[in-house]
Amino acid sequence: MPGTVPVPPPIDGVRRSYVDARGVRFHVTEAGDPDGLPILCLHGWPQHHLGYRDLLADPPAGLRIIAPDLPGYGWSGPAPHRWEKEEVAQDLLALLDALGLERVGLVGHDWGGYIGHLLVLGAPQRFTAYLALNIAHPWNTPRTLAPHLWRFLLYQPVMAAFGRPLQQRTGFLHLLFRIAVKNREAFGPADAAVFVDRFRDPVCARTGQATYRTFLLHELPRLGREPEQRRSTVPTVTLFGDRDTAIDASLAAAETARADDYRLKLVPGAGHFIADERPDLVRAEVLALFAPDAP
Numbered sequence: 001m002p003g004t005v006p007v008p009p010p011i012d013g014v015r016r017s018y019v020d021a022r023g024v025r026f027h028v029t030e031a032g033d034p035d036g037l038p039i040l041c042l043h044g045w046p047q048h049h050l051g052y053r054d055l056l057a058d059p060p061a062g063l064r065i066i067a068p069d070l071p072g073y074g075w076s077g078p079a080p081h082r083w084e085k086e087e088v089a090q091d092l093l094a095l096l097d098a099l100g101l102e103r104v105g106l107v108g109h110d111w112g113g114y115i116g117h118l119l120v121l122g123a124p125q126r127f128t129a130y131l132a133l134n135i136a137h138p139w140n141t142p143r144t145l146a147p148h149l150w151r152f153l154l155y156q157p158v159m160a161a162f163g164r165p166l167q168q169r170t171g172f173l174h175l176l177f178r179i180a181v182k183n184r185e186a187f188g189p190a191d192a193a194v195f196v197d198r199f200r201d202p203v204c205a206r207t208g209q210a211t212y213r214t215f216l217l218h219e220l221p222r223l224g225r226e227p228e229q230r231r232s233t234v235p236t237v238t239l240f241g242d243r244d245t246a247i248d249a250s251l252a253a254a255e256t257a258r259a260d261d262y263r264l265k266l267v268p269g270a271g272h273f274i275a276d277e278r279p280d281l282v283r284a285e286v287l288a289l290f291a292p293d294a295p
Contacts, residue, residue: 008049008075011056011196019068023042025077027069030218032059037128038101039290041067042092044110045208046173047195047273048074051109054279062291066104068095070112072207074198083210085111085219089118096126105290106234107282109133109275111211120234129289132238133282134274136251138228139258146250165210167199167243182243182271183278189274194238209292213262239285241270241277 008016008029016031028047043051049067050232059065071079071091081087093117096104106127108116113135120130121138155176158166166172177192199205236259238252254264265285 011050011053014056018120019095019098019249022091023080024071024091024095026095028065028095028099029056029069031056031065031282033061034064035060036064037105037290038064038066038099039105039107040092040096040101040107040287041065042106042116043067043070043073044108044112045073046167046176046199047110048198050194051273051275052075052107053277055283059107060283060291063105066099068092068113068191070205072210073113074204078193079112083207083214085115086118086122089115089122092119093126098185102126103128104133105129105286107131107133107286108135110135110272114138117187117232120236121228121230121234122137124221124233127234129235130237131282131285131289131291132236132252134240134244134247134272135238136247137238137253137257137259137262138223139256140223140251141227142224144251144256150249152249156212159209159212161213163212164202165204165207168202168210171274173199177273180245180272181277182241182269186278187273187276228258230258232257232262233235235289236263237285237289238262238264239281240264240266240267241272241274242268243270244272245271248252 011029017028019026019028041052048069052067055065056067057269069076103126106116113132114131116132117138119125126269173196174192181187240249240252242249249266252264254262267278267281
């Protein structure tokens with residue numbers, strides 16, 4: 001199909017593989033020391049593993065960067081479920097098992113960030129620490145969400161209803177990147193095209209739509225009835241661009257987090273795609289959390 005990317009764009013020095021886990025054929029990209037501390041990096045929508053291209057191209061010493069494409073995204077096969085976030089979390093735990101990894105560091109952005117929270121709540125023994133990037137924490141209630149529902153209404157219902165044709169046949173995703181990215185010198189139209197083109201693929205387009213349809217029809221109503229009560233015991237830092245138009249930083253506030261060790265760090269002038277706009281700060285936080293003895 002015109003516009004699709006048949007193979008992942010090259011990144012010097014990375015190792016690529018396909019790993020079957022829990023019914024998903026994961027495409028996994030790795031870089032760095034194979035015997036180093038493994039760091040699982042989870043992307044969001046509308047991206048794939050290339051969201052972590054800076055860490056993959058220049059992995060910090062002593063770390064093993066592992067960036068899978070989430071089920072149905074990038075070059076991974078589709079999920080055998082309707083993209084419930086708890087199910088995706090279980091898919092990723094199965095991937096860790098298939099890779100022979102008992103305990104890892106965790107980084108997550110956007111939906112990958114939300115799934116990251118579910119992972120540390122459901123299997124805290126598997127994670128040394130968690131770096132969340134521009135994502136609300138899971139302890140919000142209808143009261144804290146209510147002032148910000150208008151942000152969800154800007155694009156989520158449209159994605160849930162018409163996501164497949166929007167992603168495959170229109171310039172919707174290019175427009176989204178133009179609105180959401182504030183540092184356009186670091187992330188311009190050519191960078192966006194690497195992600196936009198992949199969503200011309202029917203599997204990726206269908207997954208993008210399912211991500212929002214499941215959230216709006218099933219998960220959000222359930223959270224309204226049964227807010228998250230589990231408490232996080234995994235040290236967590238949330239790095240958040242303060243000009244995010246999709247998610248308000250107050251939804252990641254430390255004051256409302258049910259966590260033993262949770263910190264929010266605001267990045268002035270950055271938008272939603274913090275790993276693309278400020279890869280230097282993401283790298284610094286990765287080093288601080290996972291390689292504290294690094295110079």
